[in-house]
Amino acid sequence: PEPVEEQPATPQDHGQYTYGLDQINAPDVWEQFNTTGEGVSVAVLDTGVDADHPDIDLAEDGWAFFDADGNMVDVDPFDPNGHGTHVSGIVAGGSSGGAHIGVAPGVDLYNAKVLDNNSGTFAQIIAGMEWAIEQGVDVINMSLGATGFFDAYIDPVQSAIELGTLVVTSAGNSGPGSSGSPGNVYDTFSIGASDANRDIAGFSSGDLVQTEADWDAWWLVDDWPINYYVPDVSAPGVSVLSSYPDGSYARLSGTSMASPHTAGATALLLGAADGLTIEEAQEYLTVTSRHGGGPDATPGPRYGEGIIDALAAAAAATDGNVVEGTVTDANGNPVPGATVETAFGTDIETGADGSFELYVADGNWELTVDQFGYGTVTESVDVSGGETVTRDVTLDPAVDVVPLSGQADVMGLNETFEFSVVLANVESLTVDVTDDTDVDTDSLTVVVKDQQITLGEEVTFPEPVSGSVQITVGTQDPGAGQFGLVHEFDGPDGPLTVETGPTEVMVDPDPAFFEIVEWGQTENVEIGGTLNEYCIVENTGDRTATQDVAWWLGDPNGINVFPTRVTLQGGEQVEIPFPIGIPAAFVPPGAQIPHGWFTDDQLVETLATFVGAGFQITGVDAPARVDRGATLELTATVLNFGSREGESTLSYSFDGIFVDSADVSAAPGETDTATFEFDTSRVVRGEYQHALSTAYDATDPIPIRVGPSQGPPAIVGDSEPRDLDGDGLFEDVDGDGQFTVSDVQVFFQNLDSDVVQNNAQFFNFDGEEPAEVTIGDVQALFQLLQD
Numbered sequence: 001p002e003p004v005e006e007q008p009a010t011p012q013d014h015g016q017y018t019y020g021l022d023q024i025n026a027p028d029v030w031e032q033f034n035t036t037g038e039g040v041s042v043a044v045l046d047t048g049v050d051a052d053h054p055d056i057d058l059a060e061d062g063w064a065f066f067d068a069d070g071n072m073v074d075v076d077p078f079d080p081n082g083h084g085t086h087v088s089g090i091v092a093g094g095s096s097g098g099a100h101i102g103v104a105p106g107v108d109l110y111n112a113k114v115l116d117n118n119s120g121t122f123a124q125i126i127a128g129m130e131w132a133i134e135q136g137v138d139v140i141n142m143s144l145g146a147t148g149f150f151d152a153y154i155d156p157v158q159s160a161i162e163l164g165t166l167v168v169t170s171a172g173n174s175g176p177g178s179s180g181s182p183g184n185v186y187d188t189f190s191i192g193a194s195d196a197n198r199d200i201a202g203f204s205s206g207d208l209v210q211t212e213a214d215w216d217a218w219w220l221v222d223d224w225p226i227n228y229y230v231p232d233v234s235a236p237g238v239s240v241l242s243s244y245p246d247g248s249y250a251r252l253s254g255t256s257m258a259s260p261h262t263a264g265a266t267a268l269l270l271g272a273a274d275g276l277t278i279e280e281a282q283e284y285l286t287v288t289s290r291h292g293g294g295p296d297a298t299p300g301p302r303y304g305e306g307i308i309d310a311l312a313a314a315a316a317a318t319d320g321n322v323v324e325g326t327v328t329d330a331n332g333n334p335v336p337g338a339t340v341e342t343a344f345g346t347d348i349e350t351g352a353d354g355s356f357e358l359y360v361a362d363g364n365w366e367l368t369v370d371q372f373g374y375g376t377v378t379e380s381v382d383v384s385g386g387e388t389v390t391r392d393v394t395l396d397p398a399v400d401v402v403p404l405s406g407q408a409d410v411m412g413l414n415e416t417f418e419f420s421v422v423l424a425n426v427e428s429l430t431v432d433v434t435d436d437t438d439v440d441t442d443s444l445t446v447v448v449k450d451q452q453i454t455l456g457e458e459v460t461f462p463e464p465v466s467g468s469v470q471i472t473v474g475t476q477d478p479g480a481g482q483f484g485l486v487h488e489f490d491g492p493d494g495p496l497t498v499e500t501g502p503t504e505v506m507v508d509p510d511p512a513f514f515e516i517v518e519w520g521q522t523e524n525v526e527i528g529g530t531l532n533e534y535c536i537v538e539n540t541g542d543r544t545a546t547q548d549v550a551w552w553l554g555d556p557n558g559i560n561v562f563p564t565r566v567t568l569q570g571g572e573q574v575e576i577p578f579p580i581g582i583p584a585a586f587v588p589p590g591a592q593i594p595h596g597w598f599t600d601d602q603l604v605e606t607l608a609t610f611v612g613a614g615f616q617i618t619g620v621d622a623p624a625r626v627d628r629g630a631t632l633e634l635t636a637t638v639l640n641f642g643s644r645e646g647e648s649t650l651s652y653s654f655d656g657i658f659v660d661s662a663d664v665s666a667a668p669g670e671t672d673t674a675t676f677e678f679d680t681s682r683v684v685r686g687e688y689q690h691a692l693s694t695a696y697d698a699t700d701p702i703p704i705r706v707g708p709s710q711g712p713p714a715i716v717g718d719s720e721p722r723d724l725d726g727d728g729l730f731e732d733v734d735g736d737g738q739f740t741v742s743d744v745q746v747f748f749q750n751l752d753s754d755v756v757q758n759n760a761q762f763f764n765f766d767g768e769e770p771a772e773v774t775i776g777d778v779q780a781l782f783q784l785l786q787d
Helices: 019-023 026-033 083-092 122-134 151-162 255-272 278-287 310-317 741-749 775-786
Strands: 005-009 041-046 058-065 108-113 139-142 166-170 189-194 207-210 227-230 233-236 240-244 248-253 321-329 339-342 347-349 355-360 363-370 377-383 388-390 393-395 400-403 410-412 416-433 444-448 451-453 458-475 481-490 496-506 514-519 524-526 530-539 545-555 558-568 573-581 592-598 603-611 615-621 625-627 631-640 646-654 657-666 671-679 686-693 702-707
Touching: 019 026, 019 233, 026 255, 026 310, 041 083, 041 122, 041 255, 083 108, 083 240, 083 248, 083 255, 108 122, 122 139, 122 151, 122 657, 139 255, 151 166, 151 657, 166 255, 166 278, 189 255, 233 255, 240 255, 248 255, 255 278, 255 310, 278 310, 310 355, 321 339, 321 363, 321 377, 339 355, 347 355, 363 393, 377 388, 377 393, 400 496, 416 444, 416 496, 458 481, 514 545, 514 592, 530 545, 530 558, 530 592, 545 573, 558 573, 615 646, 615 686, 631 646, 631 657, 631 686, 646 671, 657 671, 741 775
Parallel strands: 041 108, 041 139, 058 108, 139 166, 166 189, 189 233, 321 388, 321 393, 410 496, 524 603, 625 702
Antiparallel strands: 005 248, 207 227, 240 248, 321 355, 339 347, 339 363, 363 377, 400 416, 416 458, 416 481, 444 451, 444 458, 481 496, 514 530, 530 573, 545 558, 545 592, 592 603, 615 631, 631 671, 646 657, 646 686, 686 702
């Protein structure tokens, strides 16, 4: 449950609403649909909750605490970690601190403590799920999980859905190409993390799950698709402001923060649309989500379907009105990427064919269309009763400018620099200096499209200019000082003025140098937790530069590098957090792994020691043979070879297929046992293998024979005949483990012996009833060998 970034904060830092609420349009749902989730219930299964926090209001009987064995403990609400209080605030927090932090502050909030500081047992988590379902909650939020595929979560999740409770889960914090359970269970609503810029966080897990290859419990997943993406959708999860214990606030990062945004949004939908099912709520949030790659982007392992939009989903789920159309230019050509926005609050970009589709509630709404290089158009649209209204829009050309790179911050004497802008429909340009310029302007030269421009004089282009344009600025010993530039671009709809700079002119500016002035130097890492690293980088030179500031981590297979692109002016600093979830099986307790940071100019490193519990299997008590139809019982002993008391999951598989798991716990150097049972009526008679595994250990396959309690005794030598295919007939007559012509010969030579005649049921190869061993059985055995 550990967040990937943790910082104290005050809610006033983020204004009236957190960016997360704004990004998913939660406040617009409150206003347009007059709901904040009243009448809907959400249960948060986490590290507990500070019920005395002014922004937290638990429902009556809305608290439970489960110990490691899944037993309810009668204690008052508490949260020694803070994670659960933060997640609860995102779901349902108020605004006592001055900013709204909760997506659905009107919901009935339930909270079950199923995690300790860093982990919880499967028994705890399942007990929490069962308790939440018994309370009749509509949504369970589970901001928890472990990297990998854990079949034990499948049945509880499916049971919750069948009973009318949606399970919303975090996708995980281990980055692309990974996923964790329960978030990768197909039936959950799995959520990735977006940032304030609508990009997906680097730590956010995502993967294409191959159902047959990744999951063992085939009988539970046979109705799932062949493959599917995790996450389903995304929501805000980077530097999210919410409640924290002792009445405080903090900004945390992780998919743990994205999941409660979606749980809260689900509650808003259920509150806005009477009779909406949880499946419908999930579907509306999915289909109305917005992909960062644009309207033509396809689902994938980063965004899933896209970032949720609670307002669009609520409009779709209630009135169901649709405004659609096509945006074209004056020549009838489609205009892709245009922003189409309604006064209702929904907005979207046009696709490659210029088309758009928006959901709105009943009413008369302004529709505004805007695109670079075109004039803005506003029209009115009146919709009601679930109708679809078409509004095609034509845009006229207009002058437009977007700077791609800025004017240089620093330059030396007699130097030049270039910066670029994107222009649209520019017919003329005038460049002059700003009023605060204090260098000799006669020494400045400005060149645009290979044409030198005289400061203050208009230059007219032979044809309107559109596209990327380089502007080159030079000096000829202007003296130390600074200058800024004012650019007036003129076009079909009038001038547009852009100011750039200032640029400081220095006699001898120092080159950029990216120095790591402070970093985390984490030396002890909790296994299964999060390595919370950061570094502060300062450009100790004068010139602005861009470099990769990279955190790196060694592992048994090599070095992993995670770069962040950073631009710094001279003297500027930036802090870069880079937290990463550490899977339980990444390295064993006691392992030391190097990690650190580097820029183009510096490298720092230290050793991180991984601490925690680790379990190896030291003994297995199991029979070598069991009657078909009887219960196979197996007991395993595990030893905690780690440095901390802790828990782990011991898994049991039969014939390569997951059967069950058990929670084991022990202090360092101590042991624990677990017993598994398998109903052998699920398989035919024959020879099988079964096995046990923990995060750090696995047994070799253990042979087990499923068949009659007593087969025929040895006919020749000391080896008993064997049933090689589980059909109850012992074709391996000589007992050497193979079915060959030798078995036919031994059978024929001993056809009349007492050992054969007295065990006819095992040698009834011709199928005659009652069983009687004759030459016909010899012939049938020989034919079986030929086949």
